[in-house]
Amino acid sequence: MKRVTLYSSSRSSMTERATPTNHPNPLTSPDQARENSSAHVASQQLRSRWRNLWVRYERPLWVGAAGLLALLVVFTHALITPSSREITQEDISAAVLHTLETHTLPSPAAKAYEVIRPSIVRVRRLEPDKDGGEDKERGVGTGVVIVDKGIILTNLHVVLGAKRVQVVFADGLESDATITGVRPEHDLAVLQAHTIPDDLVAATMRSTADLALGDEVVAVGFPFGIGPSATAGVVSGLRREFRSPEGKQVLTDLIQFDAAVNPGSSGGPLVTAQGEVVGIVTAILNPTDQRFFVGIGFAVPIENAAAAVGVPPF
Numbered sequence: 511m512k513r514v515t516l517y518s519s520s521r522s523s524m525t526e527r528a529t530p531t532n533h534p535n536p537l538t539s540p541d542q543a544r545e546n547s548s549a550h551v552a553s554q555q556l557r558s559r560w561r562n563l564w565v566r567y568e569r570p571l572w573v574g575a576a577g578l579l580a581l582l583v584v585f586t587h588a589l590i591t592p593s594s595r596e597i598t599q600e601d602i603s604a605a606v607l608h609t610l611e612t613h614t615l616p617s618p619a620a621k622a623y624e625v626i627r628p629s630i631v632r633v634r635r636l637e638p639d640k641d642g643g644e645d646k647e648r649g650v651g652t653g654v655v656i657v658d659k660g661i662i663l664t665n666l667h668v669v670l671g672a673k674r675v676q677v678v679f680a681d682g683l684e685s686d687a688t689i690t691g692v693r694p695e696h697d698l699a700v701l702q703a704h705t706i707p708d709d710l711v712a713a714t715m716r717s718t719a720d721l722a723l724g725d726e727v728v729a730v731g732f733p734f735g736i737g738p739s740a741t742a743g744v745v746s747g748l749r750r751e752f753r754s755p756e757g758k759q760v761l762t763d764l765i766q767f768d769a770a771v772n773p774g775s776s777g778g779p780l781v782t783a784q785g786e787v788v789g790i791v792t793a794i795l796n797p798t799d800q801r802f803f804v805g806i807g808f809a810v811p812i813e814n815a816a817a818a819v820g821v822p823p824f
Contacts, residue, residue, distance in 0.1 A: 617742075618726055618728075618742070618783040619726075619728045619740060619741075619742035619783075620740075621783070621784075621785070622728040622740075622781050622782065622783050622784065622785040623728060623730060623740040623785075624785070625714075625781075625784065625785025625786075626654075626713055626728075626730055626779060626781050626785045626787070627680055627730070627738065628680050628710075628711040629654050629655040629656075629680070629711055629712060629713035629779075630652065630653075630654060630655075630680055630730055630731075630738050630778070630779070631652070631653040631654070631655060631662055631677045631678060631679055631680070631703075632650065632652065632653075632677065632678040632732050632737070632738075633650065633651040633652060633653045633662075633664050633668055633669065633675065633676075633677055633687075633701070633777060634647050634649075634650055634675070634676040634677070634678070635647070635648050635649035635650070635651075635668065635669055635672040635674075635675060636648065636672065636673065636674040636675070636676055637672075637673050637674070638673060638674075645673075645674055648672075649668065649672075650668075650732055650735045650774050651664055651665060651668030651669070651731075651732070651774060651775075651776045651777040651778075652664065652668075652730070652731035652732050652737075652738075652774065652775060652776065652777045652778030652779075652791070653668075653677060653701060653777050653778075654713050654777075654778065654779040654787060654790070655679075655710060655711070655712050655713060656712055656713055656715065656787075656815075656816070657712055658706075658710045658711065658712040659706070660685075660687075660702055660703035660704075660705075660706040660710065661690075661700065661701070661702060662677060662687065662700070662701040662702075662703060663698065663699075663700060663701075663777070663790055663815050664698075664699050664701060664776075664777030664790075665697050665698065665699065665776040665777040665790065665791075665792050666692050666693070666694060666697045666698055666699040667697055667776065668699070668776050668777045669689055669699050669701070670699075672689075674686065675687045675688070675689065675701060677701065677703050679703075679706070679707050679710070680707075680738075681707050681709075683705065683706075683707050685703045685704050685705040685706065686703075686704045686705075687701040687702060687703045687704065688701065688702050688704070689701060690702045693814070693817075694759075695761075696761065696792075696810050696814045696815070697759070697761060697792050697793075697810065698790065698810060698814070698815055713779060713781075713785075713786075713787045714785070714786045714787065715786065715787045715788075715812045715816060716782060716784075716786035716787065716788050716812065717788075717812075717813065718748075718765065718788050718789070718811045718812060718813065721745060721748065721765070721788055722745065723744075723745055723746065723747065723748065724744050724745065725744060725745045725782070726742065726743075726744055726782070726783045727742075727743055727744060727745055727767050727769055727780050727781065727782060727783075727788070728740055728741065728742050728743075728769060728780070728781050728782075728783070728785075729741050729743070729767070729769040729770070729771050729775060729778060729779075729780050729781075729791055729807065729809075730778050730779055730781065731771065731774060731775035731776070731777070731778030731791060732774045732775065732778070733770075733771065733772035733773065733774045733775045734772055734773060734774045735774050736774070737774070739775075741769040741770040741771065742769055743767050743768040743769030743770070744767065744768060744769075745765060745766070745767055746766045746767055746768050746806070747765075747766030748765060748766070749762075749763050749764070750763075750764040750765070750766045750808060751764065752764055752792075752793050752795065752808050754793075761792065761793065761808070761810070763811060763814070764792070764793075764808040764809060764810065764811075765780065765788065765789045765808065765809040765810075765811060766806060766807070766808055767780060767807050767808075767809060768805055768806065768807070769807065770807075771791050771794055771807045772794070775791050775807075776791060776792060776793075777790060777791065777792075778790070778791045779791070780809040787812050788809075788811070788812050789809030789810055789811055789812055789815075790809055790810045790812070790815045791807060791808075791809050792808055792809060792810050793807070793808045794806065794807050794808070795807070795808070
């Protein structure tokens, strides 16, 4: 009966059959031949086991070797690379100083003006033209929007006796306005614009309870009809009293400030460095008969102004 040939998948078995280990050298003794044969078989078995292990674990071994190599590279880089220096206070101060030297920062007055600008209005007192033409401007002042529905605060003396009042918003929109309320004791008037911009912004009001001498303030308005203009100064007094040149009116509990204001500034807001309204500019003090600024202006506290439109005090 013919036997079927069997093929081994192990190369070690083929090597063992090809090597005449079972036929000892006739020049050696039987004992020595047996020892050589046993040693050779053991060596072949050991190599076979190592080959089997390599074939079975070849991929994990390569992955492990790659990982060890990566760790070695990182560790070596860490050893030869100097550690970063810790940032000190001197470094921070130098960086700040460099920024201040190379970048021009906006002034507090500029920032305050940008905040309040959308809420500033020009107030015009118009009178009919005698010749039947367009109404003539007989006076100009300033107002500030305090409610985004078109409610505006200004001085009473700006609109007193006007046949027609017109306001011009920051975006250029012109609208007639109606006087809806007055507070003669504080020289205040409340206006309601007939038409308002879609994106009208009301000013933010701030209590004067914590206002102190030396606090920075900005007056915004239309002095001599020019503007809007912004001037910076400080609070120079509180709870001041002002008597009109004719002596017919006395205003009390006023904020005194030194930001430049002139005729046309009346009714405009006095704001903090954050652009928050603390008062309504109402008068200037000049010991002469000339109507121009000499360093002392007065504003009605915003608490009194807010009460004029029914806004609860702070």
